[in-house]
Amino acid sequence: MNETEGVTALIEIRNLVKEYKSKKGKTLGVNNVSLKINEGDIFGIVGYSGAGKSSLLRCLNLLEVPTSGDVLIDGINLTKLDRRELREARLKIGMIFQHFHLISAKTVYDNVAFALKAAGVPKNEFNEKITKLLELVGLQDRATHYPAQLSGGQKQRVGIARALANNPKVLLCDEATSALDPSTTxxxxxxxxxxxxxxxxxxxxxxxxMEVVKEICDRMAVMQDGEVVEEGDVYDIFAHPQEKLTRDFIDTVLQFQLPERLLQGREGTLVKIHFRGDSAEEALISTVLKKFDVSGNILHGKIEYINGQPLGIFIMEVTGQEEEINKALHYIEEHTESLEVIRDVA
Ligand SMILES: Nc1ncnc2c1ncn2[C@@H]1O[C@H](COP(=O)(O)OP(=O)(O)OP(=O)(O)O)[C@@H](O)[C@H]1O
Ligand SMILES: [Mg+2]
Structure with a gap:
């Protein structure tokens, strides 16, 4: 979804700067970031350690006070609110953490109750609300357990139930699955x-x-040194990333390395082609071979699912006269998502 379809931005970050001052000097955690996050989207922000992801996220509910810039949620500029107004606005924003942050001396039930109490919900509504929330996260039979009696995945489910206690419009997740094994993730x-x-x-x-983004996100941003270096629809970014850093992240999940032995003794031009999974790539290849005086040989191919949508990737060797190859590649490029020459004819 995007703005042209009439979707409004629920979260708007404008020229956000977060500077940390210490004895050693100043560090820019977030360096002039502007982003819009649409209502109903799952928005992913990726980056290496120290890129500024947590700083940015914590500025979204003012856990961290921005040095400058604005954060608007549902049209309200959080940076302009007084304490009481901010407390109110924060009820619309739930948050979950890598290490769960549960209260170890309280049961699952009481951990969720704590959030309701903090928001001033009347006590007689607790039971029904908490029962519903625990059902939602699949922990209805764990209400009387203590955090120490739960697995990591179950602890995060409590964290989610607690974050949803006050019917937020926004849920912020800081490395919510980074402490979990792949299947729990x-x-x-x-x-x-x-x-x-x-x-x-x-x-x-x-x-x-990047696996997290590939599984569930609609849109994404890539951060480096406090800045957003690439941003867009997740599928489009997987199909044609612009930045080297983005490619590196994508490579970690698509793992599309050709075995060396497959390349040995090959004289042709090697190209990597991305296509929308539903396009008829076989028909395209046979058209190309008929239309141009080249031969083609598919070395490897697979289909990946990006947020549920198929993305085909294959590697082809093309041989022939240079001019014919160029025409063929141009034709393929026009009829697929993207084409990348990974090795030109020597
Ligand atoms: N409280 C702080 N005081 C001083 N510097 C900080 C503080 N918090 C973050 N920083 C610095 O700001 C930069 C961004 O840190 P941040 O924690 O936002 O990165 P991150 O992308 O979340 O990293 P990670 O993946 O390791 O969690 C880093 O250089 C970090 O050292
Ligand atoms: Mg972090």
Whole structure:
């Protein structure tokens, strides 16, 4: 979804700067970031350690006070509010953390109750609300357990139940699956996706794991040194990343390395082609071979699912006269998502 389809931005970040001052000097955690996050989207922010992801996320609910710039949520500029107004506005924003941040001396039930109490919800509504929330996250039979008696995935489910206690419009997730094993990660991601779909909550996830973005995000931004270096629709970015850093992140999940032995003794031009999974790539190849005086040989191909949409990737060797090859590649480029020459004819 994007603005041209009439979707409004629920979160708007304008020229946000977060500077940390210490004895050693100043560090720019966030350096002039502007972003719009649409209502109902799952928005992913990726970057290596120190890129500024947590700083940016914590500025979204003013856990961290921005040095300059604005954060608007649902049209309200959080940086302009007084304490009381800010407390009110924050009820619309839930947050979950890498290490869960549960109260260890309280049961699962009481951990969620704590959030309701903090928001001033009348006590007689607790039971029904908490029962519903624990059902939503699949922990209805764990209400009387203490955090120490739960697995990591279950602890994060409590964290999610607590974050949703006050019916927020936005859920912020700081490396929410980074402490979990791959299969638990998948189950938490699918819970987040269903919360997004069922409750319409806008979710912002920050992560250094591109897998998270590939699984559930609609739009994404890549951060480096406090700045956003690339931003857009997740599928489009996977199909044609612009920045080297973005490519590196994508390579970590698509793992599309050709074995050396497959390349040995090949004289032709090697190209990597991305196509929308539903396009008829075989028909395209046979058209190209008929239209141009080249031969083609598919070395490797697979289909990946990006946020549920198929993206085909294959590697082809093209041989022939240089001029014919160029025409053929040009034709392929026009009829697919993208084409990248990975090795030109020597
Ligand atoms: N409280 C702080 N005081 C001083 N510097 C800070 C503070 N918090 C963050 N920084 C600095 O700001 C920069 C961005 O840090 P941040 O924690 O936002 O990165 P990150 O992308 O979340 O990294 P990670 O993936 O390791 O969590 C880093 O250089 C960091 O050292
Ligand atoms: Mg962080």
């Amino acid at each position: 998948k189950s938490i991601l699918s819970l987040l996706k269903s919360i997004n779909e069922q409750l319409g909550i806008t979710i912002v996830v920050i992560t250094h794991e």
